[in-house]
Amino acid sequence: MDLKTLDGNKLIEKIKAQQEMLKSASERQGQRPQDRKSKDEMVHSFMISSMMSQIQMASQRNVIHQSFIPPAYRPSISPLAELRPIFIRDLQLEIHHRGTYLLLKAITPASRMNAVLVIAEDERDEAIMVEIYHQETEDVREATSLIGNDAVLLIKEPYFKVMASGEYGLRIDHLSDIIFVDQTNSMIPTAWRTGGNILETSAESLKLSGHKAVRRGKYWESITMYTRAIAHERATGEEIEVILRNRAFAFLKTQQYDAVLTDLGYHPGCNLKFSEKALYRTAEALYSLGRFSECLEVTRRLHIEFPNNQQAIVMLDRVQNRCSEQQAGTYKFKQLQLDAKRLSIPQLDYATYVGPLEVRNSEGKGRGLFVTKAVKAGDLLICEKAFGYAHVAENSEESSSCTLLVNTETERWFMGGHANLLRTLAQKIHKNPSLAPSFSALFHGDYEGPGTREVDGAPVVDTFLVERIASLNVFGCPPDSSLHTHQRIIQNENIEEKPYQSCGIWIKASYINHSCVGNVRRAFVGDMMIVRASRDLEADTELAFTYKKPSDETAEANKKFLKTWGFTCQCSLCQDVQDTKESVLIKRRKLLRELEKTCGAFPFQLAKFERLLKDVDKTYKQPANIVPRLGIWAPYMLLLRMYAAEKTSREVLVGVENILNSLGFVVHGVNSTSTAFEIVQWGVTQNHLVEVFLHARDAFRTLQLPDDAERATAYARLVFKIVVGENDSFESVHGI
Incomplete structure (x- = not known):
């Protein structure tokens, strides 16, 4: 901003x-x-x-x-x-x-x-x-x-x-x-x-003071009272056990989940001979920490021991859903979208799924994320809940106050959001130090942390380490979802250049390195990041997506931009810009400026526009399937819309082919009735590609090629899934 x-x-x-x-x-x-x-x-x-x-x-x-x-x-x-x-x-x-x-x-x-x-x-x-x-x-x-x-x-x-x-x-x-x-x-x-000698007050009286504070919603005050009661020299073992349960409730309310488990005596593998309240509070703490398999075990014990506990029944259903999401990646994406739309701050109640991925060393880039088996375009690789999330409302009245750091x-x-995120992250790992290791392991440049996590039984939090990790691993995200972004883009609102103010840290996704020509794409629903393959990938392929919008002219800018992370982009696009003579790049920029002027001219000169496009195309030497021609796909998109409105179905398919080729796709059967329409190699995915494939569908239908039309529809749905994160919403946006 x-x-x-x-x-x-x-x-x-x-x-x-x-x-x-x-x-x-x-x-x-x-x-x-x-x-x-x-x-x-x-x-x-x-x-x-x-x-x-x-x-x-x-x-x-x-x-x-x-x-x-x-x-x-x-x-x-x-x-x-x-x-x-x-x-x-x-x-x-x-x-x-x-x-x-x-x-x-x-x-x-x-x-x-x-x-x-x-x-x-x-x-x-x-x-x-x-x-x-x-x-x-x-x-x-x-x-x-x-x-x-x-x-x-x-x-x-x-x-x-x-x-x-x-x-x-x-x-x-x-x-x-x-x-x-x-x-x-x-x-x-x-x-x-x-207030006199507090310790002269009985443990029971201190406990009751804690109860009063709880009833007033003063949970921090209640923690103080319960802590004093526990430390009272005349408190009995039985009294302390009860007070610990009471304090655990206050810890829950203040999001100190590690402390809840400590007070209740929980650790993995313990015998779970707890009271009803202790079991439920243990389950709540484990759930909030994202430890769903342990939570399921505790909740099942609670349900067996206390079958009439209605909270246990509700919790059992919730945690079973989380385990299913975590283990198999089975999400009700339409419900995710509804939740993100319903909540003023879309922090969603879902688990993180990580597909067949592994963090490994990446040559010249530190660490990276690799697939351990072959995957297809559109396959779900990550659906991750943010470790830390800062929401900034799009409505100016809601966001009239902000923090400047x-x-x-x-x-x-x-x-x-970027300024607010630091506080959110520091508070989270201070309250729940068990969550710190995964966050602290993220890239933090040459900054060295304290090397000590605990002193005198209390966590050590290095705010500057938190700030450094956040600044190097933060992702901007839409205030609601990529679905809303997609809807605005297809309505031709120019929003892609505007930086997002909402942001977060997604730990697993942070290991994905940059490439101007990525092989995966991220989308968002609230504070959930969805990463899908944007092309077919062989086993042991490193994942990569763009850290910023790619273009033909990004090589020098990327060198400066990526210096923060200590590596240089070696993608085909950057390499081609480096290998192309400056005179050719100057000519390309000049032609692109002429194209832009022609777009705004009245009356529109179609022949001149087509000629300029061909001239720009000639400034590229490498095949488009190796070096995508990102400077010309948008002008080709304008032509396609004109063809769809005024030309024949064959010309529409020519327009479709031009766009796909410019983005690095290799396709068969666009202009042949004897060859089935098929994507042989995926290129760079864009939101507008959904529209491109729908134009292809309509053209195939007109040409009475129903099988090709069906395949074009399937590709439209697949691109929608990649750019939005799911395709359950496809019909509501694009119809059938």
Whole structure:
């Protein structure tokens, strides 16, 4: 999205000014600022700023939340016992204070702007601004729930810096670098303790407080109460078992599924001698983690032990469907489309299917995805649910507020879904560290992660590793489905050049490397990516699809574009552009510009248009089935439509053949009544090819060649399946 779309050049100028200010701050590295505000001034300024921000958010449209990513730094991986305490007065600008921790108490309500903000003080009565990034959005968890009144924060190896506002403060980018210290912890100074001695309250009373919080929908508060009850020195084993089940419910509600399984004592192969509630909550957690075969086993046990449990019956049906999808790739695609259309945020309830594929080393490209057996064009290879997904509504009123993320180190800007995705991914692996390995294994360039996944029993999340993986593996996707995109394309809406703002990470699909002339094609239904073979493939063939729209003139642009991934495209198209003389390329571009002018001329000069097309065609030396002629298929499409409206069926079939040939197809029987119509070699698939084959069908019918007409219809359905991801919707779009 162009930044000017929302707020014009002033926004860009402001961002650049802030970038310069942040960069100049590095010149003060190591200083202890002498111009810090007093605690009272800091609190007053913060409260005014917070109030003004809330008013602005409520009254303005097109609000942009700006966030600047600093130069990458590693998270703290030191156990707390190895860190020494420091105080605010010890902090030095632009320094990561390794080997230390800072204990603070919140003295203002938390506020949310581009991060969760709060003013906090240390034991020496000095105050500081704290900015905590990548927390859940306000509609998921309120800032005041994250940092309550008098909350105590422990910041590991604090990073002290000049903020984008010009104030001094602490910036926390890594979710694992902050610990929210419970009031029962002995680290808390006596003067900071609130509400008397909590541990004097009985475990039963603490449990009941947890129940009350659950009834109010305050699940994080309930987790705190249940945790205190479990830790109570007089809690019995039986009480603890019950409270663990209660806490597991709260963990479910906050999407901490790993913690659910830990509290309930589940591990693969355990005896499942659980209570009814424990079995159901275990099944829910396993389902949410995508561990469907384990979920099926637990749900079956639940149904056997408690046959009257209606939730178990519903869950059993759901998980059996997921297992069928996961194991055999059997999907009700029409239902997927309905679900994507129905949901405002189309995160669908389906499993991931991976066909006969294997990740292997790919020469010059790192790792790639290979088929382990021969497949046919249209075969389903992947139907994958997004690991992380950020939806941006197409309707401008729904998407009037967005996030702008600026990486000050790489000077790359991200807006909308791409900016929101970072928070989604970081939160997911922080809450459920069992999911981190598959994500962390994705390509991340030369960035080295911390090498440690857990410290003091808590997960370590490197936000900069997450950002690097996301930026190198993200896929843009339509806000609803490729079906909707296809419908708009065939209505001649020029939308293919517009970048998608919705996006996600699909782990298995991320291993597919780029080629301008791919052999598979991706489509989307909500947050499901569908990958199908776009041509027949032999066993051990590496899969490839385009990372961006291919054209005849992409060789040099692709070199720059693919530098990010560390390889050069060696496809036939790029190789041909490199091998073609510059004078020929200049001539081709000139002819294509003339073609474009001729299209807009009135009256339309058909003979001139056909002559120019032939002249462009002559600038290609390699056969089209080796090097597709992507510059001319669209003009041929215009001709085909004219032939279909005004010419004979034979001329229509000539137009069909020209388009297919230009896209690299090898076909038999287009202009012969004695040879059956057949695709011998598939070329580059396009949305408009459905229309091409339907024109062929109509021409064959007119020529009384019903078998060829039937085959043309079948090819139209097959292309539809490849570009849309399924063909259950074919009749509703194209008729019969």
